[in-house]
Amino acid sequence: MNQVSKNFGGVQAVKNLSFEVSSHEIVGLIGPNGSGKSTSVNLISGAVPPTSGDIFWRDQNVSKLPISQRVPLGMARTFQTTSLLAETTVLDQVFTACHTCYEVSPWSSILRTKSARAQEERQYVKAQDLVEFAGLGDVAGQTTSAISSAQQRLLMIATALAAQPRLILLDEPAAGMVAKERKELADLILRIRQRGLAVLVIEHHMGLIMEVCDRIAVLNFGQKIAEGRPEEIQKNAAVIEAYLGGVH
Ligand code: ADP
Ligand code: MG
Numbered sequence: 425m426n427q428v429s430k431n432f433g434g435v436q437a438v439k440n441l442s443f444e445v446s447s448h449e450i451v452g453l454i455g456p457n458g459s460g461k462s463t464s465v466n467l468i469s470g471a472v473p474p475t476s477g478d479i480f481w482r483d484q485n486v487s488k489l490p491i492s493q494r495v496p497l498g499m500a501r502t503f504q505t506t507s508l509l510a511e512t513t514v515l516d517q518v519f520t521a522c523h524t525c526y527e528v529s530p531w532s533s534i535l536r537t538k539s540a541r542a543q544e545e546r547q548y549v550k551a552q553d554l555v556e557f558a559g560l561g562d563v564a565g566q567t568t569s570a571i572s573s574a575q576q577r578l579l580m581i582a583t584a585l586a587a588q589p590r591l592i593l594l595d596e597p598a599a600g601m602v603a604k605e606r607k608e609l610a611d612l613i614l615r616i617r618q619r620g621l622a623v624l625v626i627e628h629h630m631g632l633i634m635e636v637c638d639r640i641a642v643l644n645f646g647q648k649i650a651e652g653r654p655e656e657i658q659k660n661a662a663v664i665e666a667y668l669g670g671v672h
Contacts, residue, residue, distance in 0.1 A: 441646070442648070514568060559612060560582065577597055596626055610636050
């Protein structure tokens with residue numbers, strides 16, 4: 425994104441923000457509460473339009489495209505709050521997400537033609553693979569409400585991956601997780617990069633950010649105050665002052 429700003433009435437949530445995420449790269453976006461992290465994710469995913477500035481996706485200016493037109497281009501996101509189908513099994517949740525992404529004419533679906541059945545079979549295998557990939561193989565048959573909140577967060581990632589994105593945006597994926605769960609999440613994020621995806625992760629938990637990110641951008645009052653490798657960010661005086669300083 426290039427020189428992007430977003431105002432909500434009198435509040436400048438994001439000010440002249442520019443940064444990039446490349447394939448095979450995990451970028452962290454950190455900053456104190458209210459610094460504009462979620463707004464940045466909303467701008468990139470198309471949930472809100474920018475007040476000014478442009479958002480580019482693989483050389484295409486997508487600033488004016490709504491979220492529904494960015495998903496097919498390869499952008500996917502998870503939300504800060506859990507958003508799963510109730511009374512559905514883990515496998516069906518991912519299967520449904522796979523299903524909505526493939527196009528079959530309504531008639532072949534209704535008539536259950538051979539090709540529609542074959543396609544459904546492929547989506548089922550794909551859903552099973554994704555559930556395993558996310559480390560949820562053991563709970564594939566349980567309902568989404570019966571699994572732990574950490575597992576629900578992994579499931580949201582598996583659901584986002586069903587759209588076969590090239591970029592995945594994760595808004596506070598480690599919220600409420602204990603150390604062991606954060607480790608599983610970190611491993612999953614690294615596996616996602618291995619698949620060649622770009623990952624943008626917003627997170628409060630510094631340990632996770634420092635462990636998985638190739639690069640970190642730091643926001644304060646909607647502006648980028650630093651950007652660099654984890655070890656550079658840890659030493660950056662402005663960051664310590666604005667962010668880490670408040671923690672100690
Ligand atoms: P973060 O995710 O870093 O905590 P946000 O991006 O949610 O920060 O918020 C940045 C600023 O923008 C805050 O001052 C917040 O109150 C404001 N803000 C975010 N979304 C809206 C909205 N939909 N309407 C009005 N103000 C908003
Ligand atoms: Mg937020």
